[in-house]
Amino acid sequence: MPDITLAEKSKRNLLIGKSWEYLCDNFHKFTEDNRIRIALEITKKNMPTVIEGELNSKITQMPMIEKDGKPLEHKIGT
Numbered sequence: 001m002p003d004i005t006l007a008e009k010s011k012r013n014l015l016i017g018k019s020w021e022y023l024c025d026n027f028h029k030f031t032e033d034n035r036i037r038i039a040l041e042i043t044k045k046n047m048p049t050v051i052e053g054e055l056n057s058k059i060t061q062m063p064m065i066e067k068d069g070k071p072l073e074h075k076i077g078t
Contacts, residue, residue, distance in 0.1 A: 004012075027035065065072045 023038065027038075030038065
């Protein structure tokens with residue numbers, strides 16, 4: 001939200017706080033369908049809208065680990 005004043009930002013944060021308080025206090029009163037809708041909307045709002053940084057497609061491989069001159073086996077998940 002570009003060009004938002006400090007007063008508008010303060011009012012928006014106050015409204016968001018009151019909304020969260022209402023949802024927390026009254027969530028048990030909603031039907032299951034509405035609870036799911038609320039959860040989905042909150043999830044969408046918490047997802048980032050701008051990706052910062054860069055994506056590298058390099059794969060890092062670890063060198064073989066040796067003990068007493070013999071390579072160790074990877075036992076991942078066992």
